[in-house]
Amino acid sequence: MEKSIFQIPVKTINRMKFYKKSQYWSAGKLSSYQDEQLNKLIIHAGNNVPYYRNLFKEIGFNPESFKSREDLQKIPTLEKETVRTRKDEFIADNAAKFGMTNDSTSGSTGTPLHFILSDGVQANKIAALLRSYNWAGYRIGQKTFSLQSYYFPESEFKYNRFYNILRFDSNKLQKRSALKVISEINRFKPKFFMGFPFDILMLARFAREEGIEINSPQSIVTYGETLSDVKRKQLEFEFNCRVFNFYSLHECSAMIAECEAGNLHLIDDFAYHEIIEEDGINRLVGTSYYNYSMPLIRYEIRDNVELCDTSELCECGRHFRRIKEIIGKECDYIQTLDGRFLGAVMSHSIDNADGVICSQCVQHSLDEVDINLITDSRFTSNSQQKLEKDLRKRLGTRMKLKFNIVNELEKRPGGKTPFILSRIGNEYI
Ligand SMILES: [Zn+2]
Secondary structure, three states, X not given: OOEOOOOOEHHHHHHHHHHHHHOOOOHHHHHHHHHHHHHHHHHHHHHHOHHHHHHHHHHOOOHHHOOOHHHHHHOOOEXXXXXXXXXXXXXXXXXHHHOOEEEEEOOOOOOOEEEEEOHHHHHHHHHHHHXXXXXXXXXXXXXXXXXXXXXOOOOOEEEEOOOOEEEEEHHHOEHHHHHHHHHHHHHHOOOEEEEOHHHXXXXXXXXXXXXXOOOOOOEEEEOOOOOOHHHHHHHHHHXXXXXXXXXXXXXXXXXXXXXXXXXXXXXXXXXXXXXXXXXXXXXXXXXXXXXXXXXXXXXXXXXXXXXXXXXOOOOOOOOOOEEEEEEOOOOOOEEOOOOEEEXXXXXXXXXXXXXXXXXXXXXXXXXXXXXXXXXXXXXXHHHHHHHHHXXXXXXXXXXXXXXXXXXXXXXXXXXXXXXXXXXXXXXXX
């Protein structure tokens, strides 16, 4: 992609200008934009995407007849499983024209999924994400500390001069490395923290145990796992600052961000969000307007939300719809023999495994973890070896790993299937 003088692609800069304005659109203008984008996407999918060409024929849906969001309901929702098993059918015949970047995710349930993103959707994602961070007080170039799964092969942390950001790899989070990064934070004095809430809290705990203070930022943006009320309160207490919840996914099918007024908004100019109520559960279903290389229409995200009990306009003045809470992405963490703590980052290892449908890690003792897998016919001893190699990079060579092919995974009393189950007690949560 063409880069501007600011090292940011020109496409992204243009979208940043767009999002700056669109956040204050009237409800009417926002609705017509949504209809227009969906209309274009559906016609493109009907003409150029094999899966949708066939589906529309099968269900007797004429893309040219699409008028507005209500017509979306004529198209069935799309399961991850369908994308996983029939990926090639979702790639547009003319995808090369829009740019093709491979990406993958295993999501909160440990189900690996590979897909392709266009240049356009990536530019939109960065621009919309920066706007959400901006609501939390972030500006490009402001001193920032970030703690998430980076997978730096050699170092624990890295500094990027352009973004003025100190990045720490959460895979290497242990007391010794944490104390080192705390002293870096105290020297650097970042105004803004971002990353996985569990890991940021761990830093505070380590500091407390050692009786040292951490320089508090002006605000913290968390993502990657559920920000429970308990975690939010703990973070606010430890760092004495505002905490902003942020949610997005690699597939770019949804984005949720907390505004200055403390309310969670569906970012309706980035993706079209539907909330489908069934048996008292509100499922989030999303459609990215911008991924022309591999359109996913009415994508079942498999995270649920709690609806907001008011439809009043938010104090922030934006017409984006509001929700009360994001439910999902909750799991225990694994403790390693060398004293590291691995939470949701563990799911990244599953990304490279072929033939794994769902997975769950169960820690029985400090040196013993079971990897329970639901697999299909593509799973071979080779995929298991690759998976083990990747898991060993995180868990170390001394951890006893046992792979079990199972028919179902263990559920919690509430019915949720956590990706990590700890039988040794997670003292930090
Ligand atoms: Zn608001």
